[in-house]
Amino acid sequence: MPFAIFLYDPHDELTVRGEVQLLATRLKNKGKHVRVLSLAEVMQEALELALGKDGLKEFYDAERENGVEAAILTVYQILSHEWPLDKLVAERLHALDPANSIAFLTRAEALFPVYRTSALLDRLVNERVQVPTVLFYPGTLEGVNGLRFMGVLEAEHNYRARIY
Template identity: 30%
Template sequence: MSDTLNERLNKIMPRITSDEFLSGSGIGNEIAFYIFDYPPEDELRVRDFLRTLLEHIPKQRPDLRVKHVNLFDFVLEYLRSRNLLDKAIQMQREKGDEALQKALAGPLHESKLGPLFADAAQPDQHDLVIVSGVGSVWPLLRSHTLLNNLHAVMGQTPLVMFYPGRYDGQSLRLFGKLKNNNYYRAFKLVP
C-alpha cells in the first residue's frame, strides 16, 4: 500500500469524528456526502482499515452512532427478501451476466433502492453512515445513481462512501477506468 494512501487513511478517523464534520460546518447548504476514493488494487487493505475504523470509533467517540452499509450485502439481502436471489443465481448460470443484469434492472433500480437504503441506514437514528462494497456490487448497482436517489432520504446525516476508483470532485471513475455520469454533489473526504 502506498505511503500516500496510508497518510490519507490516517486522516479519516479525526475527520469523521470531529464535531465540525458531523454538524456539516463549512459545506454551506450542500448535502453532507463524502467520497473516499482509493486505488482499486488496494481494496483488501481498505477493507481491513474499514474494519479497524469501525472497531475504534466507539472507543474514541462512544456517543457517536455509526451505521455501516455494505452495498453488496444490502443488495443480496434485498434479493433474498424478494425471493429473487436463488432465481438470479440460476439465471446467471444458465443465461450469463448480461441477461441477469437486464432481468434485475427493474428490481434493483436506484429509485426503488433509495428508500430501502434509508430503511437499512436509518439516517435519522445515526450520526454517520459509512458505505462500502461499491466495487463488489457493480454493475448491478451504480453508485452515482444511488447517491442521486439518497439526497432526499439522508437528511442532515453525513454519508461517507468508500470508492475503489477516482473522484475528482466532478465525476466518478470506478476502478479508475469506468467513467460514470458526472456526480458533483459530494466532497472528497480527504485529499
C-alpha cells in the same frame, strides 16, 4: 448535503475494508455511533426479497445458462424499481441520530456494473438522509470531480459530495 466520498484504488478493496473497521472502532471509542453498511449485503437482501431464496438459486443457475447481460438487467430492475436500493439504505440511515452518528457505505464494488453509486447518492438526497455518510468508492479520479467506478466505467462528473 451530509455526504462524502472516500476514493480508493479498486485493487485495495481488502485493505480498505480492514481500515474502515479500525476507523469505526476509533470513532466508537470517542463516543460516536458508527453504522458500517455493506452495499453488497443490502443488494443481496433486495434480491432475496424480490426472488426468494429458492428463486435466487434459480436466478444464479439461469445466469450461467443465459449469460451475464440478462442477469445485469434483472438485478438493475430489482434495485431500481422492485426493491429500490436507495430506499433500503435510507431505511437503515433514518434510524440514526445525525448529531452523534456516522454511516460508512462499504462494498460498493458489489454493485458493479449494475448500479451506479452516483444514482444512489442522488436518491439518498431525495430520501432526506441527514446522518453524515461516507461512501467508500472503488475507482479513479478523472479531472477535478469525475469518478470512474471501478476505474472502468465512463467518468461521472455529477457528484455533489466532497471527494477525498
